[in-house]
Amino acid sequence: MTSPLPERPLKLGTRRSPLAMAQACEARARLCNAHGWPESAVELVPVTASGDRIQDRPLADIGGKALWTKELDAWLISGEIDFAVHSMKDVETVRPEQFIIAAVLPRADVRDVLVGAASIHAIPPGARVGTSAPRRAALMLHARPDLTIVGFRGNVATRLAKLQTGEADVTLLAAAGLERLGETGVGHPLSEHEWLPAPAQGAIGIECLSSRDDLRHWLSAIDDTPSHDAIRAERALLLALGGNCHSPIAVLTTTDGTTLTLRAAIYSPDGAERVEDSESFAPRNADAPARLAHRLLEAAPEAIRVHFSGT
Ligand SMILES: NCc1[nH]cc(CCC(=O)O)c1CC(=O)O
Secondary structure, eight states, rough: OOOOOOOEEEEEEEEOOOOHHHHHHHHHHHHHHHHHHHHGEEEEEEOHHHHHHOOSSOOOHHHTTTHHHHHHHHHHHTOSSEEEEGGGGGSSSSSOOTTTEEOOOOOOOOOOESSSSSGGGGGGTTTTOOOOOOHHHHHHHHTTOOEEEOOSOOOHHHHHHHHTTTSSSSEEEEEEHHTTTOOOOOOEEOOTTTTTOTTTTTTTTEEETTTTHHHHHHHHTTTOOHHHHHHHHHHHHHHTTOOOOTEEEEEEEESSSSSSSEEEEEOTSSSSOOOEEEEEOTTTTSSHHHHHHHHHHHHHOOOHHHTTTOO
């Protein structure tokens, strides 16, 4: 397809980390390809997010996922950028109402990769696991209560370097991120059926103001329906659970082409308690993920419940 060139280059806002820049380049390439535009039709506008600036404390303690999008959100509203590209895993469940997720790119590998040991059971007794993600910590402690979790923030390269210098013995990273950075030989992927991913892991989304019909039209050409359906359902689950960045939530969406199946588990942060359930439904059914959330919370002991605000 060839669409007339936009009157001026479109501004695509992105975080500045190497992974974010790689994802922004992928988004630009897909958009330009879909419309037969030269790459110069889309200009990348990098911003330093608060989440990247503040590295010494866990994200959950300093403002949560909003710190990844705060600056880009402000620029979308002021018109400084036309759209913004995000790792959907890092985007808060409730977004400013004037925004729309206009495109979700084809989802990449959803698995976590274990770095520093060949499998969960091969990790030496008492070893230190570097992660600041409540889900990764809870899954790990559930499987291996003998291990110790140490806080481990920073971008992918920083975390791999921290492992090298011995700040932890093993760590967990998203396969999608490693792949996009070209770090494909690193670590051992964990089966997504045994080690459930984070909601929206591996998905790149593009947001714009919902009033911008021109942008929405262009972006619809690169929206991947199966990926968007899965992300919509996983985010609906997250919303109904009332999960925040302290809440250990894991979810795997599978599809047979017509029906989505969400398999979700919630944990206490120490991994001692775990509740799992699943639900199958037609892709755009908005009630089904909430029903699943409701059942999970009803079955959850207090040690899990207190980390969720859903009902
Ligand atoms: N939390 C940071 C973050 N946000 C998205 C990714 C990877 C890419 C993705 O999951 O889409 C990562 C790194 C990681 O978890 O290893």
